[in-house]
Amino acid sequence: MTPTTVWLTDEPCPVCAAGLVLLGHGEPVQIAECRACGYSDRWDFTDNHDGVMPGDQH
Numbered sequence: 001m002t003p004t005t006v007w008l009t010d011e012p013c014p015v016c017a018a019g020l021v022l023l024g025h026g027e028p029v030q031i032a033e034c035r036a037c038g039y040s041d042r043w044d045f046t047d048n049h050d051g052v053m054p055g056d057q058h
């Protein structure tokens with residue numbers, strides 16, 4: 001099994017305002033989870049690019 005990376009974020013839980021933790025598996029889409037109330041959400045980190053096409057250069 002691949003070990004899951006878990007780290008605390010500065011983002012508050014929208015439900016109970018506790019600190020969310022991120023669960024990562026090396027993918028750009030990760031799960032933000034609240035340890036206090038069980039809330040979880042997907043965070044997509046693939047949206048950071050501005051439409052720059054790799055390989056489109058001379």
Ligand SMILES: [Zn+2]
Pocket residue numbers: 013014015016017018034035036037038039
């Ligand atoms: Zn919560």
